[in-house]
Amino acid sequence: MLQSILTETMFSKVAIWSFKIIVIIILFTWVLKRIILTKNAINNSSIKVLERISVGSNVSIVVLDVKEMRLVIGVTSTNISILYKLPPVIEKGKQGLSIKSEDIENIKKDLSHVFGIKQ
Known part of the structure; x- marks a missing residue:
């Protein structure tokens, strides 16, 4: 038992x-x-963050692929604004951004005005 x-x-x-x-x-x-x-x-997702660069404590610049468009946006703690709309890049593998040098100079010039940076 x-x-x-x-x-x-x-x-x-x-x-x-x-x-x-x-x-x-x-x-x-x-x-x-x-x-x-x-x-x-x-x-x-149809939105991909390609690159993010911190410009200040609460300010950054982000490069996004949104469907068939490439955007450069400025992000602050209170605002998000489109800085540039770039043409889409046809990737033949995994390459970086294909931006012409004159586009880079124009972006630098415009960003210096946006953020108040003297050249």
Whole structure:
């Protein structure tokens, strides 16, 4: 009789631990799927941040690809403004930005006026 009670207690403990392990495995699988789906949704987004440059404590310039457009935006703590709309770049691999040197000079000139920097 004592042996049958001990056997039943051991069986119930093993059953409970097995159930807990199965629940943990199912929860872990669910969390992993959610992480992977979220990561894929972010990677498939039509907005990609190409580069971010900090200009001041709360000011930065960001280069974005938005669908078929490339934007240069200024971001402050209170405002976001489009500084330039660049033509889309057809990538033949993973290359950087293809901007003409005269465009760079115009961007520098306009940004110096926006941020009050003297050249």
